Amino acid sequence: MPAPSGPTPDPTFGSLLSERRRLLNIGYRMLGSVQDAEDVVQETYARWYALPEEAQQAIDMPLAWLTRVASRICLDHLVSARVRRERYTGEWLPEPVRDSALWTSSGKEGGEDPADRITFDESVSMAMLVVLESITPAERVAFVLHDVFGMPFTDIAETVGRTPAACRTLASSARRHIARQRPGSSTPEEHRRIVRAFRGACGTGDLDTLVSLLDPSVESRSDGGGKVRAALRPVVGRDKVARLFLGLLRKEPEVELVEEDVNGAPGLAVRIADAIVAVLTMDVRDGLITDLWMVVNPDKLHAWTGADPD
Numbered sequence: 001m002p003a004p005s006g007p008t009p010d011p012t013f014g015s016l017l018s019e020r021r022r023l024l025n026i027g028y029r030m031l032g033s034v035q036d037a038e039d040v041v042q043e044t045y046a047r048w049y050a051l052p053e054e055a056q057q058a059i060d061m062p063l064a065w066l067t068r069v070a071s072r073i074c075l076d077h078l079v080s081a082r083v084r085r086e087r088y089t090g091e092w093l094p095e096p097v098r099d100s101a102l103w104t105s106s107g108k109e110g111g112e113d114p115a116d117r118i119t120f121d122e123s124v125s126m127a128m129l130v131v132l133e134s135i136t137p138a139e140r141v142a143f144v145l146h147d148v149f150g151m152p153f154t155d156i157a158e159t160v161g162r163t164p165a166a167c168r169t170l171a172s173s174a175r176r177h178i179a180r181q182r183p184g185s186s187t188p189e190e191h192r193r194i195v196r197a198f199r200g201a202c203g204t205g206d207l208d209t210l211v212s213l214l215d216p217s218v219e220s221r222s223d224g225g226g227k228v229r230a231a232l233r234p235v236v237g238r239d240k241v242a243r244l245f246l247g248l249l250r251k252e253p254e255v256e257l258v259e260e261d262v263n264g265a266p267g268l269a270v271r272i273a274d275a276i277v278a279v280l281t282m283d284v285r286d287g288l289i290t291d292l293w294m295v296v297n298p299d300k301l302h303a304w305t306g307a308d309p310d
Helices: 011-018 020-031 034-050 053-058 062-086 126-132 137-148 153-160 164-181 188-204 207-212 238-251
Strands: 214-223 255-262 265-272 275-285 288-295
Touching: 020 034, 020 062, 020 137, 034 062, 062 137, 062 153, 126 137, 126 164, 126 275, 126 288, 137 153, 137 164, 153 164, 188 207, 188 238, 188 255, 188 265, 188 275, 188 288, 207 214, 207 238, 214 238, 255 275
Parallel strands: 214 288
Antiparallel strands: 255 265, 265 275, 275 288
16 A cells, blocks of 8 residues: 655654753753753744744754744843843742752763863752852853853854853853852752751741751842742841741741742741742752742742742
8 A cells, every 4th residue: 555645754753842842941950041052942943943944944043043032032131131130029039940850960962071060960050040140141052052051162152152162261261150149058868857947847847947047148039020029128137037938938827938939948838828939949058058048039930839920
């Protein structure tokens, strides 16, 4: 029996779509926002399919083309985002993600990893994303593409519009800044132990125990985006931070702290009457909590609440 007639499947189509997850991972690490990362991926594919067929066929490596275009869109977005965030109400924090299988499984390109590269999982941690916000857009792009995804500087140069040597300098500068901001971190086991102890102390209202878990210079930041009441500035110091959280819990007698995987690490979801209203992550060094980040902006909690983005 002859084979049914019909259009011949395009083998490139499946390969291009399979690249979507990798592009999302790149976009999220560069922008700290799932929605923005999804917009970047959509724009990247739109640009590909807007090309004439002859132009598509002339591209030897379509997947590399997608990565380069997505990265360039991210770079442009980072430059404009700095202006928008100056008008943001209160602290701007990265959007917390929930599905560790999507965001923390390896996505690096082949080849041996230099010793100075960070792990793929660490690159999606809230602590790392917060530090990445403090470097320049070009440094962030060069660092993410090379140190996280293993791209050679010759390829990164086409994205950033600089020489490979300049891109190497950008990544090195980013690496030094990150090392200064994050001199050391806890093991996963220690991190989970501290999170559970924090949850227990909050649950019982034990001020002394809570204070003992906090670094003397601990900082707490909250992101309400002007839509939910939140501290507009960092709260600094173990006593102030401990009293802040116990005070918040006393105002909501039905509040419950639930252990959750947040950005690939143990964290807490704040639940009231079966609805998640906040997500809390923390950084732990030398057995003490040095930073607390609480996202209460509902626009950044869609992965936790099931609500569709606007």
